[in-house]
Amino acid sequence: MIEVRIDGPVATVTLDRPHRRNALTPAALDDLEATVESLDTPVIHLRGAGPAFCAGADLAAVADLDGDEAHEFARDGQRVAEIIENTESVVVAGIDGAARGGGVELALACDIRLATPEASFAETGVKLGLFGAWGGTHRLPAVVGMGNALDLALSGRTVDAEEALRMGLVSRIVDDPAEAVAAIAESDPAALTVVKERLRDDAPTDEQDRREAEAFADLIERADLAEYR
Structure with a gap:
């Protein structure tokens, strides 16, 4: 489910379950948590395989959970998002295709969100009688403002990359997130x-x-600024 490729200062972490639009099971959350905690590269590029970034929680895995199990699953997702947010590495979400529900919440935990023109976003939980419980209720309004957050979460509507950029949900629209990630990684790791x-x-x-x-x-003590003297 989780694949990792290290290329110098960048670790590319791929959610690799394209036949399920990279939806996350409890086991996949555990794998993602362990993967992020194991990495010490200056930059982590989080992406999805195939035509989607991440469809969020795998509903086939969620459907049979009882109340206690659902509570644990929500807490697991919250913990993974916190680990992504708090790791020392700069985490960049490269969003190509659909981000839905928990996929949006994982992206919100990243430091930078880069969307391709084909990216789209929706908090669809309300249409299923649910809501995003992986930290989205506090990260979404912090990123896009309360008005936009209420609109997205209560309507369940889908927004394209351009609208996501206008509301601040993504930082930039790029053709190739990997190139933009590589450019970020050219900066000094300590900085x-x-x-x-x-x-x-x-x-x-x-x-x-x-x-x-x-x-x-x-x-300043470690920087090499001799050429500017």
Whole structure:
């Protein structure tokens, strides 16, 4: 289900279940968690095999869950999203084709979301009497604003790449996410880690400022700026 290819500073993690539009079972969530935790490359490219990014939870696996099992499955998905969000690596979602439900939630946990012109997005859970429970209820409004989040989650409608870009759901529309990921990975690995850490810091402003200055000083000490003297 999860395939990994390492190419220098980039680890490409592929959800490889195209016959099910890369929908995630409980076992697949466990595999994704272990994979992300095992990687120490500066950049991780998360993508889907075939014509979809990720259809979210595999409904065939979810349909027979009882209440306790469903609670555990939701918590598993939340944990995986948190691991993606908090890993030191910069995680880039390369979204080519459909992202639905939990697939949107995994993308929301990534640092950067790149969509191809063929990408589309929907929080379809409401149409099934469900909703996205892998952290989407707090990440979606944080990324696109409460108005857009309510519209997407309550309507279940599908938006294309252009509309996703306008509402801030994706960072850019690109023809080839792998090329854009490679360009990001050309930057200094330590700087990538520090910038992600600083931007995601939710400490009080004074503490953020102190940490920012310390991190900048640490990078200055290791940076090679001789050509600018």
